[in-house]
Amino acid sequence: MTALQDLGVSSQHVVGANAAPRWLHPGAWWVWALGLATAASRTTNPLLLLLLIAAAAVVVRARRPAAAWARSFSFFLVLGAMVIVIRVVTQVIFGTGANGPLLFTLPEIGLPDFMAGVTIGGAVYLGDVVLGFIDGLRLATLLICIGSATALAPPARMLKSVPAALYELGVAVVVALTFTPQLINDTVRVRSALRLRGRSTRGLRGWWSAAMPVVHGSLERSVALAAAMDSRGYGRQADVPASVRRATQAVLLLGFAGVLLGLYGTLSGGEAARLGPPLIVVGVSLAAVGLTLAGRRQVRSSYRPDPWGLPEWLVAGSGVATATVFVVAALQPSSAATWQLAPLSVPSVSFALLAACLVAMLPAAVAPPVPQAVQR
Numbered sequence: 001m002t003a004l005q006d007l008g009v010s011s012q013h014v015v016g017a018n019a020a021p022r023w024l025h026p027g028a029w030w031v032w033a034l035g036l037a038t039a040a041s042r043t044t045n046p047l048l049l050l051l052l053i054a055a056a057a058v059v060v061r062a063r064r065p066a067a068a069w070a071r072s073f074s075f076f077l078v079l080g081a082m083v084i085v086i087r088v089v090t091q092v093i094f095g096t097g098a099n100g101p102l103l104f105t106l107p108e109i110g111l112p113d114f115m116a117g118v119t120i121g122g123a124v125y126l127g128d129v130v131l132g133f134i135d136g137l138r139l140a141t142l143l144i145c146i147g148s149a150t151a152l153a154p155p156a157r158m159l160k161s162v163p164a165a166l167y168e169l170g171v172a173v174v175v176a177l178t179f180t181p182q183l184i185n186d187t188v189r190v191r192s193a194l195r196l197r198g199r200s201t202r203g204l205r206g207w208w209s210a211a212m213p214v215v216h217g218s219l220e221r222s223v224a225l226a227a228a229m230d231s232r233g234y235g236r237q238a239d240v241p242a243s244v245r246r247a248t249q250a251v252l253l254l255g256f257a258g259v260l261l262g263l264y265g266t267l268s269g270g271e272a273a274r275l276g277p278p279l280i281v282v283g284v285s286l287a288a289v290g291l292t293l294a295g296r297r298q299v300r301s302s303y304r305p306d307p308w309g310l311p312e313w314l315v316a317g318s319g320v321a322t323a324t325v326f327v328v329a330a331l332q333p334s335s336a337a338t339w340q341l342a343p344l345s346v347p348s349v350s351f352a353l354l355a356a357c358l359v360a361m362l363p364a365a366v367a368p369p370v371p372q373a374v375q376r
Contacts, residue, residue, distance in 0.1 A: 021371045024063075026153035028312040029363075032059075033149035035319025036360055039326035040141040043337040044134050045347045048326075048357065049141045053080075055360035056148040062364035064151050071184050076147025080140030084133060091132025092124050101126050127341060134339070182221070186214045252290035258283025311368055318362040325356035 033056075040052050057073075064070045093106070102125055109120040190210045191201045200206050262279030329337040329352065336350040 031316035032319030035323040038323035051357040073151035084136035087136030088132040255287030
């Protein structure tokens with residue numbers, strides 16, 4: 001590292017195991033995770049979905065700090081498994097397809113005439129089970145990708161990089177996203193205290209004994225958070241003329257509308273796909289101008305903001321590259337990203353999509369290691 005500094009290379013531009021331990025910019029982790037989530041939303045191939053989950057698990061395993069909030073990834077894995085089971089059971093009960101061989105027959109419940117087209121029970125085919133599994137796996141992959149971002153970067157650090165105009169909204173989102181890690185931390189702490197006192201933590205009675213202290217601690221933390229936000233002047237704004245405020249709101253609305261229309265055109269395909277990218281560029285430009293103008297109303301500062309160096313570009317670029325490959329593959333008429341359910345066939349994986357999943361694992365090697373103080 002000394003030789004690199006002598007050559008004028010900063011430690012924040014070194015990637016891999018040779019990089020100095022530091023926190024990666026949380027925005028890079030969130031861009032990477034949203035890229036994986038976008039890729040998962042554009043495929044119905046179970047092999048690709050499992051590869052995306054594996055990529056998220058590998059990166060979290062390599063770069064997750066030994067902090068209480070980092071344990072939320074296992075919670076999202078369990079939540080994803082529950083989503084798959086619930087979706088399969090729902091599809092079996094309300095299944096309407098007749099694809100594949102007949103598996104079994106459930107007792108059918110008659111419904112009123114105004115609910116025509118809805119059936120409960122009856123014949124269950126293999127296509128119903130497979131369709132429910134694919135839908136549940138896609139939703140579970142989305143949840144796991146978001147869970148990987150919360151495990152790798154605490155949402156509170158994201159507030160340092162949020163534009164001033166979105167600071168209040170960012171605080172609300174951070175409070176919502178930290179609910180799961182805090183709940184897990186409180187549950188582990190209370191159950192440990194119960195075991196030290198010789199009380200059982202197994203079964204329904206054990207969970208009920210831990211539930212009340214957890215709820216009590218959550219209420220106390222909410223009151224303390226509200227008092228801290230009030231004492232720090234949360235919600236105060238600078239004096240801005242009404243004309244500037246109205247112009248800022250108009251520019252923001254036009255920018256966000258352009259981004260939404262551009263995304264809809266890009267993802268829908270056809271003739272609208274040609275207008276998608278230009279609308280996205282125009283919308284992002286207007287939104288940036290609006291956020292800059294709206295930032296003048298906020299009075300805040302940032303202490304020691306996180307740097308954005310080469311590791312951040314590589315981590316964010318891996319997520320964007322993965323999403324781009326999956327989106328382009330989904331637009332093709334016959335692609336490995338789409339699994340044909342009628343008739344049922346064995347899913348296949350193309351070289352480009354497999355390479356995209358491997359690129360998604362790149363942060364495990366290029367992201368700087370976590371500071372040792374946090375690992376201990």
